[in-house]
Amino acid sequence: xxxxxxxxxxxxxxxxxxxxxxxxxxxxxxxxxxxxxxxxxxxxxxxxxxxxxxxxxxxxxxxxxxxxxxxxxxxxxxxxxxxxxxxxxxxxxxxxxxxxxxxxxxxxxxxxxxxxxxxxxxxxxxxxxxxxxxxxxxxxxxxxxxxxxxxxxxxxxxxxxxxxxxxxxxxxxxxxxxxxxxxxxxxxxxxxxxxxxxxxxxxxxxxxxxxxxxxxxxxxxxxxxxxxxxxxxxxxxxxxxxxxxxxxxxxxxxxxxxxxxxxxxxxxxxxxxxxxxxxxxxxxxxxxxxxxxxxxxxxxxxxxxxxxxxxxxxxxxxxxxxxxxxxxxxxxx
Amino acid sequence: xxxxxxxxxxxxxxxxxxxxxxxxxxxxxxxxxxxxxxxxxxxxxxxxxxxxxxxxxxxxxxxxxxxxxxxxxxxxxxxxxxxxxxxxxxxxxxxxxxxxxxxxxxxxxxxxxxxxxxxxxxxxxxxxxxxxxxxxxxxxxxxxxxxxxxxxxxxxxxxxxxxxxxxxxxxxxxxxxxxxxxxxxxxxxxxxxxxxxxxxxxxxxxxxxxxxxxxxxxxxxxxxxxxxxxxxxxxxxxxxxxxxxxxxxxxxxxxxxxxxxxxxxxxxxxxxxxxxxxxxxxxxxxxxxxxxxxxxxxxxxxxxxxxxxxxxxxxxxxxxxxxxxxxxxxxxx
DNA sequence: CTGAAAGCGCTAACAT
DNA sequence: ATGTTAGCGCTTTCAG
Numbered sequence: 001x002x003x004x005x006x007x008x009x010x011x012x013x014x015x016x017x018x019x020x021x022x023x024x025x026x027x028x029x030x031x032x033x034x035x036x037x038x039x040x041x042x043x044x045x046x047x048x049x050x051x052x053x054x055x056x057x058x059x060x061x062x063x064x065x066x067x068x069x070x071x072x073x074x075x076x077x078x079x080x081x082x083x084x085x086x087x088x089x090x091x092x093x094x095x096x097x098x099x100x101x102x103x104x105x106x107x108x109x110x111x112x113x114x115x116x117x118x119x120x121x122x123x124x125x126x127x128x129x130x131x132x133x134x135x136x137x138x139x140x141x142x143x144x145x146x147x148x149x150x151x152x153x154x155x156x157x158x159x160x161x162x163x164x165x166x167x168x169x170x171x172x173x174x175x176x177x178x179x180x181x182x183x184x185x186x187x188x189x190x191x192x193x194x195x196x197x198x199x200x201x202x203x204x205x206x207x208x209x210x211x212x213x214x215x216x217x218x219x220x221x222x223x224x225x226x227x228x229x230x231x232x233x234x235x236x237x238x239x240x241x242x243x244x245x246x247x248x249x250x251x252x253x254x255x256x257x258x259x260x261x262x263x264x265x266x267x268x269x270x271x272x273x274x275x276x277x278x279x280x281x282x283x284x285x286x287x288x289x290x291x292x293x294x295x296x297x298x299x300x301x302x303x304x305x306x307x308x309x310x311x312x313x314x315x316x317x318x319x320x321x322x323x324x325x326x327x328x329x330x331x332x333x
Numbered sequence: 334x335x336x337x338x339x340x341x342x343x344x345x346x347x348x349x350x351x352x353x354x355x356x357x358x359x360x361x362x363x364x365x366x367x368x369x370x371x372x373x374x375x376x377x378x379x380x381x382x383x384x385x386x387x388x389x390x391x392x393x394x395x396x397x398x399x400x401x402x403x404x405x406x407x408x409x410x411x412x413x414x415x416x417x418x419x420x421x422x423x424x425x426x427x428x429x430x431x432x433x434x435x436x437x438x439x440x441x442x443x444x445x446x447x448x449x450x451x452x453x454x455x456x457x458x459x460x461x462x463x464x465x466x467x468x469x470x471x472x473x474x475x476x477x478x479x480x481x482x483x484x485x486x487x488x489x490x491x492x493x494x495x496x497x498x499x500x501x502x503x504x505x506x507x508x509x510x511x512x513x514x515x516x517x518x519x520x521x522x523x524x525x526x527x528x529x530x531x532x533x534x535x536x537x538x539x540x541x542x543x544x545x546x547x548x549x550x551x552x553x554x555x556x557x558x559x560x561x562x563x564x565x566x567x568x569x570x571x572x573x574x575x576x577x578x579x580x581x582x583x584x585x586x587x588x589x590x591x592x593x594x595x596x597x598x599x600x601x602x603x604x605x606x607x608x609x610x611x612x613x614x615x616x617x618x619x620x621x622x623x624x625x626x627x628x629x630x631x632x633x634x635x636x637x638x639x640x641x642x643x644x645x646x647x648x649x650x651x652x653x654x655x656x657x658x659x660x661x662x663x664x665x666x
Numbered sequence: 667c668t669g670a671a672a673g674c675g676c677t678a679a680c681a682t
Numbered sequence: 683a684t685g686t687t688a689g690c691g692c693t694t695t696c697a698g
Contacts, residue, residue, distance in 0.1 A: 001470055003691055014669040019693065029667065046470060049447045050392070051691035053383035054674050061426070061447070069415060075408030082402060082429055091443060093394070094427045096415055110424060114382045114394075137334055137379060250610060274607035277583060336675055347685040352677065362683060384675035387690050669698080674691105681686075 002043045011039035022047060053115055061091045062300060063111035065121040067099045073270065073289060074122065077144065080293025081120060088301050090117065101125030112139055118300045123148045124188075140303040144296045146189040147316070154303070155316045156296045160190050160269075163285045163321040164197025165204075167267045168239050170283075172205045174329050176237035176265060179207065180228055182249055183241035185215035194241045194269055210235065214245065221248050229256070229264075237265035237329070243272040243284075250278065265329040280327035288319050295319070335376045344372035355380060386448055394424045395633060396444035398454040400432045406603065406622060407455065410477065413626025414453055421634050423450065434458030445470055451633045456481045457521075473636040477629045479522040480649070487636070488649045489629045493523050493602075496618045496654040497530025498537075500600045501572050503616075505538045507662050509570035509598060512540065513561055515582055516574035518548035527574045527602055543568065547578065554581050562589070562597075570598035570662070576605040576617075583611065598662040613660035621652050628652070 004022075008015040013032055020026050021036040022045075028036070039045075053059045064081050066074040082092045093116060097104035101124055108130040111119060118140045121131070128151045131141045141148070143155040171179050181198040184191055195211060202209040212224035228235045240246035246268035258264050261280050268275065268284045275282040295317065337355075341348045346365055353359050354369040355378075361369070372378075386392045397414050399407040415425045426444060430437035434457055441463040444452060451473045454464070461484045464474045474481070476488040504512050514531040517524055528544060535542040545557040561568045573579035579601035591597050594613050601608065601617045608615040628650065 004693095005691080015691095016669060016693080017667090020668090023693090025693090027667075032668085044466070044469075046442075046446050048387070048691050050383045050386035051674090052693080054381070054387050054676085054691080055693050056674085059383070068412065069402075070405075070409040070412035072403075072405055072408065075405065075411075076403040078408075078427075079401065079403035079429055082427065083431075086428070091426060091428065091440075091447070093424060094411075094415065095419070095424065096412055098416075107424075109379075113379055114424070133377070136377075247606075247610065254612075272606065273580075274610040277580065277607040278610055279587075279612065337677095338675080348675095349677080349686080350684060353684090356677090358677085360683075365684080381675050384690090385677080387674090387692085388676050388678080389690085667698105670696090672693105672695085674693095676690090678689100679687085682684080 001048075002045050003048070004045070007036065007039045007043055007045050010043060011035045058117055059115045060089055061093050061114065061116050062297075063093045063095070063108075063114075063116040063119045063121075065095050065097055065104055065107050065111075065119070067097050067122055067124055069094060069096045072272070073287075076289045077122070077293040080290040081297045084294045084297035085301075088297075090301075097124055099124050101127060105130045108134055112137055117304055118142070120144055120296050120300060121148070122146060126150075140300060142296050142300050142303070144292060152312070152314045154299050154314050156292055156299065157189075157316070157318055158287050158292065158321055159318050160193035161197040161200070163323070164194040164239070164241075164269060165201040166197075167269070167283075167285055167323050168198045168201035169204070170323060170325075171237045171239065171265060171267060171329065172201065172207070174237070174265060177207060178233055178235040179210070179237045179239060180235040181209065181211045181239045181241065182221065182224070182245050183211060183213060184245060185213045185218050191241055198239050198241075214248070221245075221252055225249075225252050225256075229258070235264070238267070240266065240268040243268055243270045243275070246272070246282065247274070260328045261330045267323075267329065271324065276326065282328040283326045284324050286322045286324045288321065292319055334381070335378050336381070337378070340369065340372045340376055340378050343376060344368045391450055392448045393422055394426050394447065394449050395630075396426045396428070396441075396447075396449040396452045396454075398428050398430055398437055398440050398444075398452070400430050400455055400457055402427060402429045405605070406620075409622045410455070410626040413623040414630045417627045417630035418634075421630075423634075430457055432457050434460060438463045441467055445472055450637055451475070453477055453629055453633060454481070455479060459483075473633060475629050475633050475636070477625060485645070485647045487632050487647050489625055489632070490523075490649070490651050491620050491625065491654055492651050493526035494530040494533070496656070497527040497572070497574075497602060498534040499530075500602070500616075500618055500656050501531045501534035502537070503656060503658075504570045504572065504598055504600060504662065505534065505540070507570070507598060510540060511566055511568040512543070512570045512572060513568040514542065514544045514572045514574065515554065515557070515578050516544060516546060517578060518546045518551050524574055531572050531574075547581070554578075554585055558582075558585050558589075562591070568597070571600070573599065573601040576601055576603045576608070579605070579615065580607070593661045594663045600656075600662065604657065609659065615661040616659045617657050619655045619657045621654065625652055 005015050008018045020028050085092050095107040112134050120142050122145045126149045128148050131151045141153045143153050147155045183195050199209045271284045271286045338348050341351045353361050418425050428440040445467050453475050455478045459482045461481050464484045474486045476486050480488045516528050532542045604617045604619045608617050
């Protein structure tokens, strides 16, 4: 691959003139510029980014680590990040941690090694040394969707608690008294907040919280619903903590011949494509996914612009969600 | 950030000893190793990848460019690529071209500039100079999902033509005579192949092909279906060229009170989450998305291992799809 | 406005 | 087994 001095030789000028033309760093006489440009595209010169980084010690790449790039939520998030970064002249190195803390750790290490300018992460796990290390190496870290435990970093989340509380209240307003919360056992910030929001709403309404935990070490959804959807205390409404849970619930409901809205109401945290396609369409809490990604990237970009030797005060920004009322709770009133 | 020689100084040894310990390149006396290791993690050394690349002139990063990272199909593809690359010791630089040729071009340029070891792309557009340039700079390029027009590159696609033909035949076997193909106007390889497959199946069955083209410069889906779903020649089955089209069709059908399977049959190219959730679930052509990504990455990795000065014979691999029969065509027979 | 030299951090090659 | 040197391609600095 041709180098700067190859071009310089061909144009009969010094390397610095070429560098200046390539980067537009300083004015160069028209004559030199012409000759350089000519040589430049005759030879097909491509700057060597590695050399630039080595010299300046910071690349124009940012890193993004999410649990699973194939998950529509993270995919949209990643897309937003990438777009925003691109417009600011940054490329994005993306990685999936596969929900595994060890993978996340090594990916973080490799990114720091690659001298990413900054790091965005949807963290999994609780041991967060790697993020602290990144920071102490001058790589700003921003947490998305969940905070980074024990590490002072800027954080962007969604109002999980408030939204869950509000949508449970929505169910109460529709006259429901026996409202189920179906959730995953995984002890993840978002899930915890959502269940807490549901519980709070139930307490507000002086109703009994009934939480069905799914997953390893807990009952299956079939067992839970067998119990909760029969007897005189049977539930008439469900708050699903995620769309995965909602899909499982949907299948169960169909299996039992229960009709949405008519026999049982449903609200789900997080919109998903099928939600508007099933009959009747499902009321959901819509998250500002793209905004989350965009804002996070913007915050990072801002941090990159700051002088490092300033007092660092981590921000926690909580983005509002929207209760998108469709038809799974019956008529609105 | 600490460097190799910082560590060397602290350990009281030469830089190469440190380098050897860090990379495990060669045996070092236990005593030296001990001292180096100690210094290493006292000082928190992190290798500078840029310097390594500058020296060896090859990075362990591959690039992936897709039209839209937020699209579930490309997201899953990206995930598979990233996983495969990771296991082989490569990280993945991802970018969305946003379906725009100009963006794709600049992204490709930047990736070459970053000295990616290889490039995977789902190409958009027809002017493909940038890919040829990448190749001539020693960066192998692999096309995914669609071939790169006019550039000899390895290509992985899916059997669009055969699958469309087969699924249209499936409709014919169910006794349908008036089968519609609803497709997008965009002149993209996959879409073209799919429509061609449909046409071929219709010819095979001596039936008249009826293609409804959607998009700018064509009728809307409402207009098309107004025409095609009435009269005595009214269609009784639809082949949807993509899931986007299928969703649009679904909405139209619902609006008209037409029931799937009973009033009209539907087959869709490309599975999507809602397809199994609506009633009745929709028969689809399932694409091996993850395999596409994995195979593409593996092929690239293979190319990276090859000697550059070998006769290059581009491969075109076509992966088989699966007709996943659900219930939108009525009973199977 | 232009060029020459120094050096970013690393490792291949050579020297001890 | 270990240390020393040169140089990857670029830009910052200093001289002309």
